[in-house]
Amino acid sequence: MKNIRNFSIIAHIDHGKSTLSDRLIQSTGIIADRDFHDQILDSMDIERERGITIKSQTVCLPYKAADGQLFSLNLIDTPGHVDFTYEVSRALASCEGALLLVDATQGVEAQTLANLYLAMEHNLTIIPVINKIDLPSANVEWVKEQIADDLGLDPFDAVLTSAKEGTGIPELLEAIVNQLPPPEGDADAPLKAMIFDSHYDPYRGTVVHMRIVDGSVKAGDEIRFMSNDAVYKVEEVGLFQIVRNPQKTLSAGQVGYMIAGIKTVSDTRCGDTVTHHKKPCAKAFGGFHEAKPVVFSSIYPVASDDYEELATAIEKLKLNDAALMYEKDSSAALGFGFRCGFLGMLHLEVVQERLEREFDLSLIITAPSVSYHLELMDGENIVVDNPALYPDPTLIKSVKEPFIKANIIVPERYMGAVMKLCMERRGINRNYQYLTSSRLEMIFELPLGEVVYDFYDKLKSITQGYGSFDYDMLEHRETNLVKLDILVNGEKVDALAQLVHKDKAEARGRMACERLKEEIPRQQFKIPIQAAIGGKIVARETISAFRKDVTAKCYGGDISRKRKLLEKQKKGKKRMKMVGQVEIPQAAFLSVLKTGD
Template sequence: MTEMKFKRNFCIVAHIDHGKSTLADRLIQKAKIIDDRQMMNQILDNMDIERERGITIKSQAVTIPYRAKDGNDYELNFVDTPGHVDFSYEVSRAIASCEGALLLIDASQGVESQTVSNLYMAMEHDLTIVPVINKIDLPSADIPSVKKQIDHDLGLDSADAVPVSAKTGAGVDELFEAIVTKFPAPTGNPDGKAQALIFDCHYDEYRGVVIHIRVKEGRIKKGDTIRFMSNGADYKVDQIGIFRIQYEERQFLEAGDVGYIIAGVKTVSDVRVGDTVTLAGDPAASPLPGFKDVKPVVFSSIYPLDSNDYEELRDSMEKLKLNDASLVYEKDNSLALGNGFRCGFLGLLHLEIIQERLERDYDQAVIFTAPSVQYRVKMPNGEEKIIDNPTEFPEGRVEASEPYIDASIITPAEYIGSIMNLCTEKRGVQKNMSYLDEKRVELVYEMPLSEVLFDFYDKLKSYSRGYASFDYELTDYQPTELVKVDILLNGKPVDALAQLAYKPSAAARAKKVCERLKDEISRQQFKIAIQGAIGSQIIARETVNPVRKDVLAKCYGGDVTRKRKLLEKQKEGKKRMKMIGNVELPQSAFLAVLKEKEE
């Protein structure tokens, strides 16, 4: 067993696409804990979605051995983290289980907004930070300029920065030495009362819940009875060990170690990320401080396509919640779609990923309703209520306020005009504008969160050719003119399509939804009216024309009155049909309304 002074726990944090997973690949390859023929790119990204999109969604831990130049054998535990703003909760959990962080900066892109916010997160937890300049093999790499940004924007010492190329492996040996010499060894007493922080878990079909822990104090061994401090549930440890890509069994884990426990946990809801594990026989006096609470910002309802699949969907949501602690959900039901769940997400990408994971990993066919944010509404009886579901919105005029964010955008100076126009269009008010250097500008806008939900991110990327980076934090609530837009099909409201909207842009929003539905609904024997309404006032309308049988086909010539008589008869029949005709909405109709892209 390695002595504590030869252990190092660290994570890799960076802005999206700066090469964290590639660097993790090089560290694993150098340590030779896996055969070359089993080695593949993004080895720690074990979900198909992560590989396809080239993003990391889940933090992954791995333990690698390293013989340093001083002749000692070290045990390095590191966690590869996501870069996207929607997964910052994953990053905060990884940071809470480490003593050091490698802050990765792209040599051609420089410091971007997520780089800064991840740096602050690491500083809050008092981590030792080592800046790493990645992608030095690129022709566009500008190392002197990045060093200047490290000094100026981040306030770190650029002399400590380690230049590497994760792709070619250049500089990785120097990085290993920096990890050993600059990061502190973990602290804790292996003979104290056991305290271990649960920083992640996942569900394994054969083993039950696999709990990822960082042991802070004491020792936990195979056969011990452990206790979860949040709910007092006790379980016996079947297997304990460390991550070496595969599971590697150990007899025990002690203070300073990162590893896993399998204890035959079948009740998924017993395990909570951020909880403290201790020994049932000799429990610790108090739990470890957990992570900050997750605050969902986007809300949407999920319904099974077939209402008989509700139980299955519930089980899938439980398992997914275990793997993604930032998912918040509660029961919900709708007249049109039956029983389902109201869910809270950290952003639109998070919503998309959850949808894909439900469909791929758990084989669920689901429908999502239009995303919404939390509004504060003063009810007619005077009490204030927080509402994120359009069905709870009261009738008539109401006072409402919506959440605002401070959006920080870092962009090359040449795109500044179109980005300022975009922010103004989205009701943004400029708070600050500063030139970070001669090429890059930081814009800070105050804007409503609901405006960012739909197509803001897509437009920002296309206006700046992918160079602008975006980060935001919630500030406060401000008064707004809020209305509920109902969508009616043949005069009947469909509750799953209702949306809460800002009054001046409600008509444009309703028109867009009606146009999209018109393309999705198949033509019937009768005319279908698709309407957008605020209360009893219709603000948008589209019509799906009927399929018409040619009743005049058998008339060769003859009197015009005979033809008119046949047409009138057909018209009467259509009228009767319209009165009793129901419209079938395909699943694609719900999805079409969600699309953020402008047609």
């Protein structure tokens, strides 16, 4: 065990975690150069396309140190985006140390601080790493000052690297071996292992990712999950070395995988404890804290026959994404589906895209909302996150919406633009302070409902990519909330209903009507699209009808002949409008979700 090191790479988004992982993998030679490609640990297409890490990935690297000893390095690469903080916390729970990566051009940013605090909660040993030192705009001394002032770490311990060019990688490997502690545990005690992730293999069932704390496990053992007492026989254990590498035994201190023919996907839970069935350990781990979803949206299949496939797909995806929460839901317009909870808008987009790509489904997503606390006139308190369940306004005494404390770090020159953006979103400026002579930390209290849509994208745009954003949940505060209904041809479409602040309702309704007008195809009759609050229409657009020229055959003669034909056409269109159904395409639902100028 003294020659094992378990560590994670943590950083703000786009500071070079995946590139550093690539260099560490290359330098230990577990994969041939001809099989190597960039972002090798990012196994999903969507990760490569967007250049982001979504899933924590594990790899076991063999390393021969300068003194000739052989070490086994278990590396867990983590995401940087604020929406995937839960993924990071699960990875850190199975490590003893962390490499805290700081960009030599950007310095310490919001997620750098947030991830440092997460690592400290798990009592990890931290090695600061200054990356991208090869760039012309790199300012190493300035970053060292920030590491000392903002993070409270020793800047002289920082390892200087360029993951792109491979500079400083040998020094970093030596630092990992010499500075990080080996895992603690008893190889002779009863088996005690922690599940920190899992994924579904269509041929082998559930593949469990686990960290062995005490004891050992091998093929043929009977194991038990302590949360639900499910018993399985182990078929295979092994290490992750880009591909699954089977081993005879996994023992204390190691990080690897286990296949035990687990067909019941819901049996596997992150944070659960695995032990031997006949000789169990004394007590289970405390487990992970549950992820708290902040954005809620409903997912429906485009064809109602696909409901069963969607149910199976969500269950399998939940195995690989423990932060996803879901429950059954139904809608008059869209049939049966699921009400899902997400950690943010990027998380929602990723889940939607993964369901469509990995399980070949066509989906409709309703407008995202957050959870509101309502006090009714009869004294009852309820929580509403679905506009369809919003009660009659006359029954409501008060409504409270969730607020967040936003921590925004920007260069000084963008202060005015960020202030304007936050004020437009009903933000309250609590504090700002200079971290350095040119960088500013701004603290705002913002309603979460104003942030979930496109706040992060807007912030990145107005700060030219230099703004960084992190948030913590605060309490619920009183607000003036209304339900905005969208009517198409006089019929309410419950999937397009939104809960919005009264001051923003008219603008949001007008925008939704304009978007729907562009997306809904024209019919033989006029289609009114209206936004309404209760019985009051606040916005309207009309899709004009196709018009056949019924007077074309009338040449000459009295005008009354033409008028008679037009009146007949008008009656026909009126009758058609009464019985006509308007099909709303999937693109129309999605267009309402996309806000922006």
